[in-house]
Amino acid sequence: MEIAIQEALARKNLIFIDVRSPGEYEEASIPGAINIPLFNDREHSQLGIIFYQMGEYEARRAALAMVAPKLPVLVENIGSACGKKTPLLYCKRGGLRSLSLYQVLSLAGISALRLKNGYKAYRRYINQRLNEYSLKKKLFVLHGLTGVGKTLILKELTEQGAPVIDLEELARHRGSVFGAIGLEKSRSQKNFDALLLQELDNLENKPYLLIEGEGKRIGDVYLPPFLVEAMEMGDHYLITASLDTRVKRILQTYIQSPLTRERYNQIETSIKSLERRMGKHKLDLLMKMMKEGNYYAVAELLCKDYYDHFYSDSRPECANFKEIIDASDIKKAAKTVLEIINSRYTA
Numbered sequence: 001m002e003i004a005i006q007e008a009l010a011r012k013n014l015i016f017i018d019v020r021s022p023g024e025y026e027e028a029s030i031p032g033a034i035n036i037p038l039f040n041d042r043e044h045s046q047l048g049i050i051f052y053q054m055g056e057y058e059a060r061r062a063a064l065a066m067v068a069p070k071l072p073v074l075v076e077n078i079g080s081a082c083g084k085k086t087p088l089l090y091c092k093r094g095g096l097r098s099l100s101l102y103q104v105l106s107l108a109g110i111s112a113l114r115l116k117n118g119y120k121a122y123r124r125y126i127n128q129r130l131n132e133y134s135l136k137k138k139l140f141v142l143h144g145l146t147g148v149g150k151t152l153i154l155k156e157l158t159e160q161g162a163p164v165i166d167l168e169e170l171a172r173h174r175g176s177v178f179g180a181i182g183l184e185k186s187r188s189q190k191n192f193d194a195l196l197l198q199e200l201d202n203l204e205n206k207p208y209l210l211i212e213g214e215g216k217r218i219g220d221v222y223l224p225p226f227l228v229e230a231m232e233m234g235d236h237y238l239i240t241a242s243l244d245t246r247v248k249r250i251l252q253t254y255i256q257s258p259l260t261r262e263r264y265n266q267i268e269t270s271i272k273s274l275e276r277r278m279g280k281h282k283l284d285l286l287m288k289m290m291k292e293g294n295y296y297a298v299a300e301l302l303c304k305d306y307y308d309h310f311y312s313d314s315r316p317e318c319a320n321f322k323e324i325i326d327a328s329d330i331k332k333a334a335k336t337v338l339e340i341i342n343s344r345y346t347a
Contacts, residue, residue, distance in 0.1 A: 002116040005125045008088055014113070015082045017089050019097050020044075028190035030090070030122050031198050034081050036074060038067050038097050060096075067100070074101065075108050090115035090122075126193050130224045133200070138208040139234030140341055146176070146307040147246030147299075148239045149327040150212045156334035163206035170195045173219030176307075177273050181254055181266045192221040208341070237337065238321040241328055243303060250299045264290075271298075278306055 008014060016033035018025050021044035025035040039047065043066050051059035067074075078087050078101075087105070091097035094117045105112045115121065142150045151168060158164045168174050173186045187195070203209060213236065216228050241249075256263055268290060275283045282305060289297045323340055327333040 002094065002114045003088070004116050005121045008113075008115055009125075013085050014088045015085045016115075017078055017081070017087045018119075019089055019091050019101055020119070024092065026185075027188050028119065028123070028194075030119070031194050033090075036077050036081065038070070038074070038101060039063070063096075071104055075104060075110065078105065078112075079110060087112045088115055089113070090118045092118050093120050094118035122194075123190060126190075126197055129197055130193060130226075133197075133224065133226050135200070135226050135230045137206065139230050140208060140210050140337070141213045141231050141234045141236045142210070142239055142337070143213040143236055143321070144239035144241075144327070145246065146303060147250040148241040149245075149249055149330050149333065150239050152249070152330045153239065153327060153334045153337065154210065154212060156330055157210055157337065160334065160338065162210055162338060163203045163208065164210045165196070165199050165203070167196075167212060167214055167218055167223070170199065171218040171221045173221070175214060175218045178254065178267070178270045181263065181270065186219050187221065189221050193224075196224070196227075210337070210341075235322045236320065237340070238324045239327045239333065240324060241326070243300065245328060246303055247296055247299045250303070251295055254299075255295050259295075271302075274306060277310065 008016075016030050018029050018033040018035045019038050020035070021037050021039055021041045022035060023041040023044070025033075025037070029035070037044075047059050047063055047066075050062050081087075087110070089098040089102055089105075089112055094115060098114050098118065102112050102114050142153060144150050151166065151174075154164050154166050158166070171187055171192050211231065211234075213231065214223065216223055254263075254267065268287070271283065271286050271290070278286075282301070286298055286301060289295075289301070325333050325336050325340075
């Protein structure tokens, strides 16, 4: 039996089972879905080549030969993953991969469902929702120079139950040339869109949202226009901290102890990308300090001569901020943010 995406998302007794290859799943999936692939990435690629070179009949025979030995394990894995809930199978377009596994599960006595038109239907649903979304609630937007602790404050506010959307966490990128260092692979636009809509739906009944000030893009993902507009229309708060505090927080974020070769190379590559903006002399100085292990001096110079220069909109004189909040102490800063909001706005 097939069901549409709207019904599938509304039902609480389903477990989404993504039967596509791991590469497809990583690129774009339904949040919360479990990947139990019929074919690994190599097999999936092989079948594509057979299909285009020899036709559908040969591709189907090859697929059968690949998947037949796996069927008992696939059935066992799906049963274990779902427990008492019903598996909802989906592939790219709701075609043979989900259909074949659905039929095998039926033979094994396991009741299952299929997602009509597969992941493509989900992606159309996300695009439609985001294109039509109207964000009417108030946004409180935190700004500040690099290292002041905006993300730390948002995490503290989240722990206190405040309605927070951490866009950089959703994108898995911090929004600068150093933004991907130390993080898992940045999320695709498709996964970012899905997670953002999920967060908006989860916080639908909240009277306001807390968010960090961002441009139209974080790394390689773009924010939907309605969110950019809502951020521009929101109330803006400036977070501040001393240069020393900022540098120490940057080091806590980017420098491991000991610093691995991989992390060192990532930082070095990012620094080299700044030559056009900072000039060769400063670039050479930064590279010298890196080689000497003087990471504090590296972060300090980057703050003064790169971030503070090119991100100067996070200064009191550059925007109409409602309040300026000192973040020397993250817990106190988060408490201050909530006190200000609660004193001025009633839910």
